[in-house]
Amino acid sequence: MKISANFDGGNIDVVEISCRTTKLNIRLDNASEFYQWFYFKIEMTDLSEQTFIIENAGQASFADGFETFQACLSYDGEHWTRTQTQYDGDKLTITVSPKSKTFWLASFEPYSWDRHENLRAELSANARVNHSVVGHSIEGQPIDLYQIGKSAPGKKTVWITARQHPGEVMAEWWSEGLLKRLLDPSSRELLDECTVYVVPNMNPDGSRRGNLRTNAAGVNLNRIWGVSDLKHSPEVHHVSAKMSETGADIVLDIHGEEMIPFCFLAGGHGAPAFTRRLADLHDQFLATYMQAHTSMQADHGYPIPDGDVDLTIQTYWSVETFGCPAFTLEMPFGRDDTNPDNPDGWTAQSAMELGAAALPAIQDLLKLL
Ligand SMILES: [Zn+2]
Incomplete structure (x- = not known):
């Protein structure tokens, strides 16, 4: 699996990729301590269910907001739905049963x-x-x-x-x-x-x-x-x-x-x-x-x-x-x-x-x- 955020508005750091579970961190703003926005692309080799764990969610700028949050998911970068997301007060866990090998996850539908x-x-x-x-x-x-x-x-x-x-x-x-x-x-x-x-x-x-x-x-x-x-x-x-x-x-x-x-x-x-x-x-x-x-x-x-x-x-x-x-x-x-x-x-x-x-x-x- 490949994860990238090196594009307009992209934000994620990969901590560790393994078979079914990927550990990630949201990057801080380039010159300050704020962070919460994420947006990244996933390219898989099969259609197995994947779990994405954002490990630094609990220290994000408005972390309590994750309690009413569901991540946004798109297969074409244009049409977005929500996907299963859980916050335990420390880590944010996003689960995707992919319909296609390439997809994007984001905090909200990006405006490019x-x-x-x-x-x-x-x-x-x-x-x-x-x-x-x-x-x-x-x-x-x-x-x-x-x-x-x-x-x-x-x-x-x-x-x-x-x-x-x-x-x-x-x-x-x-x-x-x-x-x-x-x-x-x-x-x-x-x-x-x-x-x-x-x-x-x-x-x-x-x-x-x-x-x-x-x-x-x-x-x-x-x-x-x-x-x-x-x-x-x-x-x-x-x-x-x-x-x-x-x-x-x-x-x-x-x-x-x-x-x-x-x-x-x-x-x-x-x-x-x-x-x-x-x-x-x-x-x-x-x-x-x-x-x-x-x-x-x-x-x-x-x-x-x-x-x-x-x-x-x-x-x-x-x-x-x-x-x-x-x-x-x-x-x-x-x-x-x-x-x-x-x-x-x-x-x-x-x-x-x-x-x-x-x-x-x-x-x-x-x-x-
Ligand atoms: Zn504002």
């Missing part, structure tokens, strides 16, 4: 750079899209920015950033769903009212390297807003400069969350500039989003902080900089407990649908601004 480039080609051909490269990552990859709808006096500005944490691939699936729905005729009225800026991948270096949480310099990009620099965090430096140039009336930052098997929003609660009015707008947005998609919910999420928040987190930075409603949106890696009977849990398709469903909630919120 090829797909990113295909989407860029598709969007760039549309007259309503203005594509630009807002800057480059440390390793010289483009930070793609899409402006949908022309800016004009009186129009509001919506900013959406995704995948600051590169292992949270569902964030880029969400963005694709939103972008495609934005170009649907049904979104014309919305685009009369606002211009939407979208950065679907804030961290291309971390994405390519198979990192969980950091860029090539080991920086957690969602802990550097307002204090970024060109050397260590150019990704945030360029995007935050562009946001300051255009201003923002609504900001959404899209993530995945290992520990909580639900989709949820976290707002600017606790930031000094977070007013009662912003709290009301937050509640309105959440209520409309819940109507637009059954997986959005209000009962499970992060505890609401009562102050002393980290203003280098993008959502808080946005509240302080623009005084506008800002949201961190989180999606699960494994189970979606609003839909517990679905054997595939939260999927790329679910994330795309949730992205598309954000638009009516954005449209309703714009009316209140």
Whole structure:
């Protein structure tokens, strides 16, 4: 049997391969201690049942999240299902009865750079899209920015950033769903009212390297807003400069969350500039989003902080900089407990649908601004 992860987004180290059981470790982010994301290819010589044991799962960054997790399996790199996975508090055991000798295992359906480039080609051909490269990552990859709808006096500005944490691939699936729905005729009225800026991948270096949480310099990009620099965090430096140039009336930052098997929003609660009015707008947005998609919910999420928040987190930075409603949106890696009977849990398709469903909630919120 051969195991490889030397490809876009790949991550695994082989400890030991034996007849039926393979021992593995997830690699740490290239310049930090974070790890949890894995993605690797298996080439077997027969179709015998195989057990893959991830030996360092128990020390992973959000290890408790493995309790509601099932690994993703694909035979063609495109269609993914879940496969039997058990976590004993220390090791993660993935069992596969292969239907084909070659297959892939991953934490979630990967979002490749090829797909990113295909989407860029598709969007760039549309007259309503203005594509630009807002800057480059440390390793010289483009930070793609899409402006949908022309800016004009009186129009509001919506900013959406995704995948600051590169292992949270569902964030880029969400963005694709939103972008495609934005170009649907049904979104014309919305685009009369606002211009939407979208950065679907804030961290291309971390994405390519198979990192969980950091860029090539080991920086957690969602802990550097307002204090970024060109050397260590150019990704945030360029995007935050562009946001300051255009201003923002609504900001959404899209993530995945290992520990909580639900989709949820976290707002600017606790930031000094977070007013009662912003709290009301937050509640309105959440209520409309819940109507637009059954997986959005209000009962499970992060505890609401009562102050002393980290203003280098993008959502808080946005509240302080623009005084506008800002949201961190989180999606699960494994189970979606609003839909517990679905054997595939939260999927790329679910994330795309949730992205598309954000638009009516954005449209309703714009009316209140
Ligand atoms: Zn995140």
